[in-house]
Amino acid sequence: MRLRRGLTLALALQAAATLLAAGAALAIAGGWGDAALRATGAAAVAALGLAWGLGGRVASALTEPLRELSDAARDGADGRMRAVRCESFAEVRETIAEFNAMVARADRTITDLDRGKSTLEAVLAHMSDGLLILDPDGVLVLVNPAVERILGVSAATAIGHSLIEVVHHFELDALVRQAIREHVPVTRELKLHQPEHRVLRVQANPVRGRRGEFLGIVVAAQDVTDLRRTDLIRQEFIANVSHELRTPLASLRALAETLRDGAARDPEAGPRFLGRIVSEIDRLALLVNDLLDLSAIESGSAKLEMAPVSMGEVAREVAAKFRPVAERRGIMLRVDDLDEVPEAWGDEARLVQAVVNLVDNALKYTPAGGAVRISGRAARELVALSVADTGLGIAAEHLPRIFERFYRVDRSRSRALGGTGLGLSIVKHIATSHGGRVEVHSVEGRGSEFTLLIPRAPEQVVAAR
Ligand SMILES: Nc1ncnc2c1ncn2[C@@H]1O[C@H](COP(=O)(O)OP(=O)(O)O)[C@@H](O)[C@H]1O
Ligand SMILES: [Mg+2]
Numbered sequence: 001m002r003l004r005r006g007l008t009l010a011l012a013l014q015a016a017a018t019l020l021a022a023g024a025a026l027a028i029a030g031g032w033g034d035a036a037l038r039a040t041g042a043a044a045v046a047a048l049g050l051a052w053g054l055g056g057r058v059a060s061a062l063t064e065p066l067r068e069l070s071d072a073a074r075d076g077a078d079g080r081m082r083a084v085r086c087e088s089f090a091e092v093r094e095t096i097a098e099f100n101a102m103v104a105r106a107d108r109t110i111t112d113l114d115r116g117k118s119t120l121e122a123v124l125a126h127m128s129d130g131l132l133i134l135d136p137d138g139v140l141v142l143v144n145p146a147v148e149r150i151l152g153v154s155a156a157t158a159i160g161h162s163l164i165e166v167v168h169h170f171e172l173d174a175l176v177r178q179a180i181r182e183h184v185p186v187t188r189e190l191k192l193h194q195p196e197h198r199v200l201r202v203q204a205n206p207v208r209g210r211r212g213e214f215l216g217i218v219v220a221a222q223d224v225t226d227l228r229r230t231d232l233i234r235q236e237f238i239a240n241v242s243h244e245l246r247t248p249l250a251s252l253r254a255l256a257e258t259l260r261d262g263a264a265r266d267p268e269a270g271p272r273f274l275g276r277i278v279s280e281i282d283r284l285a286l287l288v289n290d291l292l293d294l295s296a297i298e299s300g301s302a303k304l305e306m307a308p309v310s311m312g313e314v315a316r317e318v319a320a321k322f323r324p325v326a327e328r329r330g331i332m333l334r335v336d337d338l339d340e341v342p343e344a345w346g347d348e349a350r351l352v353q354a355v356v357n358l359v360d361n362a363l364k365y366t367p368a369g370g371a372v373r374i375s376g377r378a379a380r381e382l383v384a385l386s387v388a389d390t391g392l393g394i395a396a397e398h399l400p401r402i403f404e405r406f407y408r409v410d411r412s413r414s415r416a417l418g419g420t421g422l423g424l425s426i427v428k429h430i431a432t433s434h435g436g437r438v439e440v441h442s443v444e445g446r447g448s449e450f451t452l453l454i455p456r457a458p459e460q461v462v463a464a465r
Pocket of ligand 1: 393
Protein backbone atom coordinates (compact mmCIF):
# COMPACT_ATOMS: atom_id res chain seq x y z
CA MET A 1 0.00 0.00 0.00
CA ARG A 2 2.69 2.43 1.14
CA LEU A 3 4.84 1.45 -1.74
CA ARG A 4 2.12 2.26 -4.23
CA ARG A 5 1.64 5.70 -2.62
CA GLY A 6 5.37 6.39 -2.90
CA LEU A 7 5.37 5.42 -6.54
CA THR A 8 2.38 7.63 -7.30
CA LEU A 9 4.17 10.54 -5.63
CA ALA A 10 7.30 10.09 -7.68
CA LEU A 11 5.38 9.78 -10.93
CA ALA A 12 3.27 12.84 -10.09
CA LEU A 13 6.42 14.82 -9.35
CA GLN A 14 7.99 13.85 -12.61
CA ALA A 15 4.82 14.60 -14.56
CA ALA A 16 4.51 18.06 -12.93
CA ALA A 17 8.13 18.84 -13.74
CA THR A 18 7.59 17.86 -17.34
CA LEU A 19 4.52 20.13 -17.64
CA LEU A 20 6.21 23.15 -16.02
CA ALA A 21 9.34 22.76 -18.16
CA ALA A 22 7.20 22.63 -21.26
CA GLY A 23 5.30 25.81 -20.13
CA ALA A 24 8.54 27.75 -19.50
CA ALA A 25 9.97 26.72 -22.83
CA LEU A 26 6.82 27.98 -24.52
CA ALA A 27 7.00 31.30 -22.63
CA ILE A 28 10.61 31.84 -23.65
CA ALA A 29 9.87 30.87 -27.20
CA GLY A 30 6.88 33.33 -27.13
CA GLY A 31 9.44 36.16 -26.97
CA TRP A 32 8.15 37.79 -23.81
CA GLY A 33 10.53 40.68 -23.85
CA ASP A 34 9.91 41.76 -20.37
CA ALA A 35 13.00 41.32 -18.25
CA ALA A 36 11.04 40.47 -15.13
CA LEU A 37 9.14 37.95 -17.04
CA ARG A 38 12.35 36.52 -18.40
CA ALA A 39 13.77 36.36 -14.93
CA THR A 40 10.66 34.55 -13.75
CA GLY A 41 10.98 32.21 -16.73
CA ALA A 42 14.61 31.46 -15.92
CA ALA A 43 13.69 30.81 -12.29
CA ALA A 44 10.86 28.55 -13.39
CA VAL A 45 13.19 26.60 -15.69
CA ALA A 46 15.71 26.23 -12.89
CA ALA A 47 12.96 25.15 -10.46
CA LEU A 48 11.58 22.77 -13.05
CA GLY A 49 15.01 21.36 -13.77
CA LEU A 50 15.43 20.73 -10.07
CA ALA A 51 11.97 19.21 -9.85
CA TRP A 52 12.69 16.90 -12.83
CA GLY A 53 15.98 15.86 -11.38
CA LEU A 54 14.36 15.26 -7.99
CA GLY A 55 11.49 13.27 -9.52
CA GLY A 56 14.00 11.09 -11.39
CA ARG A 57 15.94 10.42 -8.22
CA VAL A 58 12.76 9.60 -6.31
CA ALA A 59 11.74 7.19 -9.03
CA SER A 60 15.12 5.45 -9.13
CA ALA A 61 15.29 5.32 -5.33
CA LEU A 62 12.09 3.33 -5.63
CA THR A 63 12.73 1.19 -8.67
CA GLU A 64 16.19 0.01 -7.57
CA PRO A 65 15.05 -1.59 -4.32
CA LEU A 66 12.06 -2.93 -6.25
CA ARG A 67 14.38 -4.58 -8.76
CA GLU A 68 16.47 -5.91 -5.84
CA LEU A 69 13.29 -7.21 -4.27
CA SER A 70 12.15 -9.02 -7.39
CA ASP A 71 15.67 -10.51 -7.90
CA ALA A 72 15.70 -11.70 -4.31
CA ALA A 73 12.19 -13.17 -4.72
CA ARG A 74 13.33 -15.00 -7.88
CA ASP A 75 16.42 -16.35 -6.05
CA GLY A 76 14.18 -17.42 -3.21
CA ALA A 77 11.96 -19.33 -5.61
CA ASP A 78 15.11 -21.08 -6.84
CA GLY A 79 15.90 -22.06 -3.26
CA ARG A 80 18.47 -19.34 -2.45
CA MET A 81 16.85 -17.32 0.31
CA ARG A 82 18.52 -13.99 0.99
CA ALA A 83 17.75 -10.65 2.60
CA VAL A 84 17.67 -7.34 0.63
CA ARG A 85 19.64 -4.25 1.68
CA CYS A 86 18.09 -0.84 1.22
CA GLU A 87 18.76 2.79 2.29
CA SER A 88 15.74 4.22 0.52
CA PHE A 89 12.68 6.04 1.92
CA ALA A 90 11.37 5.04 5.27
CA GLU A 91 8.25 3.57 3.64
CA VAL A 92 10.23 1.48 1.20
CA ARG A 93 12.60 0.50 3.98
CA GLU A 94 9.67 -0.77 5.99
CA THR A 95 8.44 -2.87 3.10
CA ILE A 96 11.93 -4.27 2.56
CA ALA A 97 12.24 -5.02 6.28
CA GLU A 98 8.96 -6.95 6.10
CA PHE A 99 10.26 -8.84 3.09
CA ASN A 100 13.48 -9.64 4.97
CA ALA A 101 11.54 -10.81 8.02
CA MET A 102 9.49 -13.06 5.74
CA VAL A 103 12.69 -14.42 4.17
CA ALA A 104 14.13 -15.19 7.63
CA ARG A 105 10.88 -16.93 8.65
CA ALA A 106 10.76 -19.00 5.47
CA ASP A 107 14.43 -19.89 5.88
CA ARG A 108 13.81 -21.12 9.43
CA THR A 109 10.81 -23.17 8.34
CA ILE A 110 12.82 -24.73 5.51
CA THR A 111 15.71 -25.55 7.88
CA ASP A 112 13.25 -27.12 10.35
CA LEU A 113 11.62 -29.14 7.59
CA ASP A 114 15.04 -30.23 6.32
CA ARG A 115 16.08 -31.30 9.78
CA GLY A 116 12.80 -33.19 10.28
CA LYS A 117 13.21 -34.90 6.93
CA SER A 118 16.82 -35.94 7.69
CA THR A 119 15.79 -37.27 11.10
CA LEU A 120 12.94 -39.23 9.54
CA GLU A 121 15.24 -40.60 6.84
CA ALA A 122 17.83 -41.62 9.46
CA VAL A 123 15.15 -43.36 11.54
CA LEU A 124 13.78 -45.18 8.49
CA ALA A 125 17.26 -46.18 7.34
CA HIS A 126 18.41 -47.52 10.70
CA MET A 127 15.31 -49.19 12.08
CA SER A 128 15.57 -52.98 12.13
CA ASP A 129 11.87 -53.46 11.38
CA GLY A 130 10.71 -53.31 7.80
CA LEU A 131 8.38 -50.41 7.00
CA LEU A 132 6.11 -50.06 3.97
CA ILE A 133 3.62 -47.35 3.16
CA LEU A 134 0.85 -48.01 0.65
CA ASP A 135 -1.67 -45.53 -0.74
CA PRO A 136 -5.45 -46.27 -0.75
CA ASP A 137 -5.06 -48.09 -4.08
CA GLY A 138 -2.50 -50.43 -2.57
CA VAL A 139 0.42 -48.86 -4.43
CA LEU A 140 3.75 -48.76 -2.58
CA VAL A 141 4.90 -45.21 -1.86
CA LEU A 142 7.66 -45.90 0.68
CA VAL A 143 9.94 -48.85 1.44
CA ASN A 144 12.73 -48.62 4.04
CA PRO A 145 16.11 -50.41 3.74
CA ALA A 146 15.13 -53.11 6.31
CA VAL A 147 12.34 -54.24 3.95
CA GLU A 148 14.94 -54.68 1.26
CA ARG A 149 16.85 -56.98 3.61
CA ILE A 150 13.88 -58.87 5.10
CA LEU A 151 11.72 -59.30 2.02
CA GLY A 152 14.49 -59.18 -0.56
CA VAL A 153 12.94 -56.40 -2.65
CA SER A 154 14.65 -53.24 -3.81
CA ALA A 155 12.99 -49.94 -2.95
CA ALA A 156 13.87 -48.52 -6.35
CA THR A 157 11.85 -51.14 -8.22
CA ALA A 158 9.11 -51.61 -5.61
CA ILE A 159 7.80 -48.06 -5.42
CA GLY A 160 4.84 -47.42 -7.71
CA HIS A 161 3.85 -51.10 -7.74
CA SER A 162 1.38 -53.16 -5.76
CA LEU A 163 2.77 -55.41 -3.02
CA ILE A 164 1.94 -58.70 -4.74
CA GLU A 165 3.91 -57.57 -7.79
CA VAL A 166 7.12 -57.26 -5.78
CA VAL A 167 6.65 -59.81 -2.95
CA HIS A 168 4.99 -63.04 -4.05
CA HIS A 169 3.47 -63.81 -0.67
CA PHE A 170 -0.27 -64.30 -0.73
CA GLU A 171 -0.86 -64.18 3.03
CA LEU A 172 1.00 -60.88 3.28
CA ASP A 173 -0.96 -59.53 0.33
CA ALA A 174 -4.26 -60.66 1.88
CA LEU A 175 -3.39 -58.95 5.15
CA VAL A 176 -2.52 -55.69 3.41
CA ARG A 177 -5.65 -55.79 1.26
CA GLN A 178 -7.84 -56.39 4.31
CA ALA A 179 -6.34 -53.33 6.05
CA ILE A 180 -6.96 -51.21 2.94
CA ARG A 181 -10.48 -52.53 2.33
CA GLU A 182 -11.73 -52.31 5.90
CA HIS A 183 -9.56 -49.40 7.14
CA VAL A 184 -8.73 -51.38 10.29
CA PRO A 185 -5.46 -52.48 11.92
CA VAL A 186 -4.50 -56.07 11.05
CA THR A 187 -1.73 -58.06 12.81
CA ARG A 188 -0.51 -61.54 11.91
CA GLU A 189 2.54 -63.75 12.19
CA LEU A 190 3.69 -65.01 8.79
CA LYS A 191 6.24 -67.54 7.64
CA LEU A 192 8.53 -66.39 4.87
CA HIS A 193 10.42 -68.79 2.62
CA GLN A 194 12.09 -66.27 0.29
CA PRO A 195 14.82 -64.93 0.35
CA GLU A 196 15.31 -67.17 3.43
CA HIS A 197 13.22 -68.86 6.13
CA ARG A 198 11.96 -66.24 8.52
CA VAL A 199 9.08 -65.65 10.86
CA LEU A 200 7.62 -62.16 10.55
CA ARG A 201 5.20 -60.36 12.80
CA VAL A 202 3.38 -58.04 10.41
CA GLN A 203 1.23 -55.16 11.53
CA ALA A 204 -0.81 -53.05 9.09
CA ASN A 205 -2.33 -49.81 10.39
CA PRO A 206 -4.58 -47.36 8.54
CA VAL A 207 -3.33 -43.76 8.24
CA ARG A 208 -5.85 -40.91 8.35
CA GLY A 209 -5.52 -37.25 7.40
CA ARG A 210 -6.49 -34.28 9.55
CA ARG A 211 -10.10 -34.47 8.47
CA GLY A 212 -10.22 -38.21 9.05
CA GLU A 213 -9.87 -39.11 5.37
CA PHE A 214 -8.17 -42.46 4.60
CA LEU A 215 -4.66 -41.85 3.26
CA GLY A 216 -3.38 -45.42 3.05
CA ILE A 217 -1.69 -47.91 5.36
CA VAL A 218 1.62 -48.27 7.17
CA VAL A 219 2.91 -51.84 7.37
CA ALA A 220 5.58 -52.77 9.94
CA ALA A 221 7.30 -56.15 9.56
CA GLN A 222 9.28 -57.36 12.59
CA ASP A 223 11.67 -60.29 12.16
CA VAL A 224 10.86 -62.62 15.09
CA THR A 225 12.76 -65.64 13.73
CA ASP A 226 15.36 -65.68 16.53
CA LEU A 227 12.69 -65.12 19.16
CA ARG A 228 10.64 -68.07 17.93
CA ARG A 229 13.78 -70.21 17.65
CA THR A 230 14.68 -69.39 21.28
CA ASP A 231 11.11 -70.27 22.31
CA LEU A 232 11.49 -73.61 20.57
CA ILE A 233 14.86 -74.31 22.22
CA ARG A 234 13.38 -73.42 25.61
CA GLN A 235 10.40 -75.73 25.04
CA GLU A 236 12.73 -78.54 23.99
CA PHE A 237 14.92 -77.92 27.03
CA ILE A 238 11.96 -78.09 29.41
CA ALA A 239 10.78 -81.29 27.72
CA ASN A 240 14.29 -82.77 28.09
CA VAL A 241 14.61 -81.80 31.74
CA SER A 242 11.18 -83.26 32.53
CA HIS A 243 12.17 -86.44 30.78
CA GLU A 244 15.49 -86.63 32.66
CA LEU A 245 13.67 -86.15 35.96
CA ARG A 246 10.94 -88.63 35.22
CA THR A 247 13.26 -91.64 34.83
CA PRO A 248 14.94 -91.50 38.28
CA LEU A 249 11.61 -90.52 39.86
CA ALA A 250 9.95 -93.58 38.35
CA SER A 251 12.66 -95.88 39.63
CA LEU A 252 12.54 -94.25 43.08
CA ARG A 253 8.83 -94.88 43.19
CA ALA A 254 9.25 -98.51 42.14
CA LEU A 255 11.97 -99.07 44.75
CA ALA A 256 9.93 -97.46 47.51
CA GLU A 257 6.83 -99.49 46.59
CA THR A 258 8.82 -102.72 46.63
CA LEU A 259 10.14 -101.88 50.10
CA ARG A 260 6.63 -101.02 51.29
CA ASP A 261 5.24 -104.29 49.92
CA GLY A 262 7.54 -106.42 52.06
CA ALA A 263 11.10 -106.06 50.79
CA ALA A 264 11.83 -103.81 53.77
CA ARG A 265 11.62 -106.85 56.04
CA ASP A 266 13.94 -108.88 53.82
CA PRO A 267 17.45 -108.75 55.41
CA GLU A 268 19.13 -109.10 52.01
CA ALA A 269 16.90 -107.12 49.60
CA GLY A 270 16.05 -104.36 52.08
CA PRO A 271 19.49 -102.76 52.33
CA ARG A 272 20.09 -103.33 48.58
CA PHE A 273 16.97 -101.39 47.61
CA LEU A 274 17.81 -98.65 50.06
CA GLY A 275 21.28 -98.42 48.51
CA ARG A 276 19.70 -98.01 45.06
CA ILE A 277 17.39 -95.33 46.40
CA VAL A 278 20.40 -93.42 47.68
CA SER A 279 22.20 -93.65 44.32
CA GLU A 280 19.07 -92.51 42.42
CA ILE A 281 18.83 -89.52 44.74
CA ASP A 282 22.52 -88.81 44.15
CA ARG A 283 21.90 -88.90 40.42
CA LEU A 284 19.01 -86.45 40.79
CA ALA A 285 21.17 -84.15 42.89
CA LEU A 286 23.89 -84.30 40.20
CA LEU A 287 21.36 -83.38 37.52
CA VAL A 288 19.99 -80.47 39.54
CA ASN A 289 23.52 -79.22 40.24
CA ASP A 290 24.48 -79.41 36.57
CA LEU A 291 21.28 -77.60 35.60
CA LEU A 292 21.94 -74.85 38.11
CA ASP A 293 25.56 -74.51 36.94
CA LEU A 294 24.51 -74.39 33.33
CA SER A 295 21.84 -71.75 33.90
CA ALA A 296 24.22 -69.64 36.02
CA ILE A 297 26.93 -69.76 33.33
CA GLU A 298 24.49 -69.23 30.45
CA SER A 299 22.66 -66.30 31.99
CA GLY A 300 25.98 -64.73 33.03
CA SER A 301 24.61 -64.28 36.56
CA ALA A 302 27.67 -66.06 37.96
CA LYS A 303 30.31 -63.38 37.48
CA LEU A 304 33.75 -64.67 36.58
CA GLU A 305 36.49 -63.84 39.09
CA MET A 306 39.23 -63.18 36.57
CA ALA A 307 42.87 -63.63 37.54
CA PRO A 308 45.99 -65.30 36.12
CA VAL A 309 45.50 -69.08 36.48
CA SER A 310 48.25 -71.67 36.44
CA MET A 311 47.14 -74.59 34.28
CA GLY A 312 49.62 -76.80 36.18
CA GLU A 313 47.70 -76.06 39.38
CA VAL A 314 44.38 -76.79 37.73
CA ALA A 315 45.63 -80.10 36.32
CA ARG A 316 47.14 -81.20 39.64
CA GLU A 317 43.97 -80.30 41.56
CA VAL A 318 41.75 -82.26 39.18
CA ALA A 319 44.12 -85.24 39.05
CA ALA A 320 44.27 -85.42 42.85
CA LYS A 321 40.46 -85.54 42.95
CA PHE A 322 40.25 -88.37 40.39
CA ARG A 323 43.27 -90.50 41.34
CA PRO A 324 41.22 -92.86 43.60
CA VAL A 325 38.53 -93.26 40.89
CA ALA A 326 41.18 -94.02 38.25
CA GLU A 327 42.82 -96.61 40.49
CA ARG A 328 39.50 -98.22 41.22
CA ARG A 329 38.77 -98.52 37.52
CA GLY A 330 42.23 -99.70 36.61
CA ILE A 331 43.07 -96.69 34.45
CA MET A 332 46.43 -94.94 34.46
CA LEU A 333 46.02 -91.19 35.06
CA ARG A 334 49.06 -89.15 34.04
CA VAL A 335 49.66 -85.40 34.36
CA ASP A 336 52.42 -83.70 32.35
CA ASP A 337 54.62 -81.07 33.95
CA LEU A 338 52.78 -77.88 33.00
CA ASP A 339 54.92 -75.37 34.88
CA GLU A 340 56.36 -73.94 31.64
CA VAL A 341 52.87 -73.28 30.21
CA PRO A 342 51.92 -69.58 30.40
CA GLU A 343 49.14 -68.62 32.79
CA ALA A 344 45.59 -68.34 31.56
CA TRP A 345 43.30 -65.41 32.26
CA GLY A 346 40.23 -66.84 33.95
CA ASP A 347 38.16 -67.91 36.90
CA GLU A 348 40.10 -70.74 38.50
CA ALA A 349 37.08 -72.48 40.03
CA ARG A 350 35.30 -72.51 36.66
CA LEU A 351 38.37 -73.78 34.82
CA VAL A 352 38.75 -76.56 37.39
CA GLN A 353 35.06 -77.40 36.86
CA ALA A 354 35.60 -77.66 33.08
CA VAL A 355 38.63 -79.94 33.44
CA VAL A 356 36.79 -82.06 36.05
CA ASN A 357 34.05 -82.68 33.48
CA LEU A 358 36.60 -83.65 30.80
CA VAL A 359 38.55 -86.02 33.08
CA ASP A 360 35.29 -87.48 34.43
CA ASN A 361 34.27 -88.33 30.85
CA ALA A 362 37.70 -89.67 29.93
CA LEU A 363 37.61 -92.05 32.92
CA LYS A 364 33.96 -93.03 32.28
CA TYR A 365 34.39 -93.80 28.61
CA THR A 366 37.73 -95.63 28.88
CA PRO A 367 37.76 -99.33 29.74
CA ALA A 368 40.04 -100.76 32.44
CA GLY A 369 43.66 -100.98 31.34
CA GLY A 370 43.45 -97.72 29.42
CA ALA A 371 45.18 -94.41 30.11
CA VAL A 372 44.17 -90.79 30.55
CA ARG A 373 46.70 -88.01 30.13
CA ILE A 374 46.46 -84.29 30.93
CA SER A 375 48.84 -82.08 28.96
CA GLY A 376 49.21 -78.38 28.15
CA ARG A 377 50.94 -75.92 25.83
CA ALA A 378 50.90 -72.33 24.70
CA ALA A 379 48.93 -71.73 21.50
CA ARG A 380 49.59 -68.19 20.26
CA GLU A 381 47.47 -65.86 22.40
CA LEU A 382 45.80 -68.86 24.05
CA VAL A 383 46.72 -71.52 26.56
CA ALA A 384 45.69 -75.08 25.70
CA LEU A 385 44.93 -77.82 28.19
CA SER A 386 44.17 -81.26 26.77
CA VAL A 387 42.62 -84.38 28.24
CA ALA A 388 43.38 -87.46 26.10
CA ASP A 389 42.16 -90.99 26.63
CA THR A 390 42.61 -94.40 25.02
CA GLY A 391 38.91 -95.19 25.38
CA LEU A 392 35.83 -95.79 23.25
CA GLY A 393 36.20 -92.76 21.03
CA ILE A 394 33.27 -91.04 19.34
CA ALA A 395 32.00 -91.76 15.83
CA ALA A 396 32.34 -88.81 13.41
CA GLU A 397 28.56 -88.42 12.98
CA HIS A 398 28.12 -87.72 16.72
CA LEU A 399 31.03 -85.29 17.07
CA PRO A 400 29.17 -82.13 15.97
CA ARG A 401 26.42 -82.74 18.56
CA ILE A 402 28.19 -83.89 21.74
CA PHE A 403 28.33 -80.33 23.15
CA GLU A 404 24.53 -80.01 22.96
CA ARG A 405 22.61 -80.23 26.20
CA PHE A 406 21.51 -83.80 27.00
CA TYR A 407 23.12 -85.22 23.87
CA ARG A 408 24.66 -88.63 24.56
CA VAL A 409 26.09 -91.11 22.10
CA ASP A 410 24.86 -94.02 24.16
CA ARG A 411 22.10 -92.90 26.48
CA SER A 412 21.87 -96.07 28.58
CA ARG A 413 25.64 -96.30 29.00
CA SER A 414 25.82 -92.67 30.07
CA ARG A 415 22.97 -93.16 32.54
CA ALA A 416 24.52 -96.34 33.92
CA LEU A 417 27.70 -94.36 34.55
CA GLY A 418 25.81 -91.58 36.30
CA GLY A 419 26.01 -89.10 33.41
CA THR A 420 23.57 -86.21 33.03
CA GLY A 421 24.38 -85.34 29.42
CA LEU A 422 25.22 -81.79 30.52
CA GLY A 423 28.95 -82.11 31.26
CA LEU A 424 30.25 -81.07 27.83
CA SER A 425 27.76 -78.23 27.37
CA ILE A 426 28.99 -76.83 30.69
CA VAL A 427 32.59 -77.14 29.43
CA LYS A 428 31.66 -75.33 26.21
CA HIS A 429 29.96 -72.50 28.10
CA ILE A 430 32.88 -72.07 30.47
CA ALA A 431 35.26 -71.87 27.50
CA THR A 432 33.17 -69.32 25.56
CA SER A 433 32.46 -67.19 28.64
CA HIS A 434 36.26 -66.87 28.96
CA GLY A 435 36.57 -65.85 25.33
CA GLY A 436 38.01 -69.25 24.47
CA ARG A 437 36.72 -72.50 22.97
CA VAL A 438 36.84 -76.27 23.27
CA GLU A 439 37.98 -78.64 20.52
CA VAL A 440 37.67 -82.41 20.12
CA HIS A 441 39.57 -85.03 18.12
CA SER A 442 38.30 -88.55 18.38
CA VAL A 443 38.59 -91.87 16.58
CA GLU A 444 35.98 -94.48 17.35
CA GLY A 445 37.56 -97.42 19.17
CA ARG A 446 40.90 -95.61 19.62
CA GLY A 447 40.27 -92.75 21.98
CA SER A 448 39.47 -89.04 22.27
CA GLU A 449 41.26 -85.80 23.00
CA PHE A 450 39.40 -82.75 24.29
CA THR A 451 41.29 -79.43 24.32
CA LEU A 452 40.27 -76.41 26.34
CA LEU A 453 41.64 -73.16 24.85
CA ILE A 454 41.62 -70.12 27.14
CA PRO A 455 43.16 -66.66 26.53
CA ARG A 456 46.50 -65.98 28.18
CA ALA A 457 46.83 -63.68 31.16
CA PRO A 458 47.97 -60.20 30.03
CA GLU A 459 51.79 -59.90 30.30
CA GLN A 460 51.70 -56.84 32.54
CA VAL A 461 49.35 -58.56 35.04
CA VAL A 462 51.64 -61.59 35.25
CA ALA A 463 54.75 -59.38 35.49
CA ALA A 464 53.21 -57.32 38.30
CA ARG A 465 52.82 -60.34 40.53
N1 LIG B 1 36.12 -88.96 26.47
C1 LIG B 1 35.05 -89.44 25.85
N2 LIG B 1 35.06 -90.59 25.16
C2 LIG B 1 33.99 -91.06 24.54
N3 LIG B 1 32.80 -90.42 24.50
C3 LIG B 1 32.70 -89.27 25.16
C4 LIG B 1 33.80 -88.69 25.87
N4 LIG B 1 33.39 -87.55 26.41
C5 LIG B 1 32.09 -87.39 26.07
N5 LIG B 1 31.67 -88.42 25.33
C6 LIG B 1 30.32 -88.60 24.74
O1 LIG B 1 29.66 -87.34 24.76
C7 LIG B 1 28.44 -87.44 25.48
C8 LIG B 1 28.16 -86.15 26.20
O2 LIG B 1 29.08 -85.94 27.24
P1 LIG B 1 28.61 -85.15 28.54
O3 LIG B 1 27.99 -83.90 28.09
O4 LIG B 1 29.76 -85.07 29.48
O5 LIG B 1 27.45 -86.05 29.12
P2 LIG B 1 27.54 -87.36 30.04
O6 LIG B 1 26.81 -86.98 31.27
O7 LIG B 1 26.84 -88.42 29.26
O8 LIG B 1 28.97 -87.67 30.29
C9 LIG B 1 28.62 -88.62 26.38
O9 LIG B 1 27.40 -89.20 26.69
C10 LIG B 1 29.47 -89.55 25.54
O10 LIG B 1 28.64 -90.26 24.63
MG1 LIG C 1 30.09 -86.10 31.30
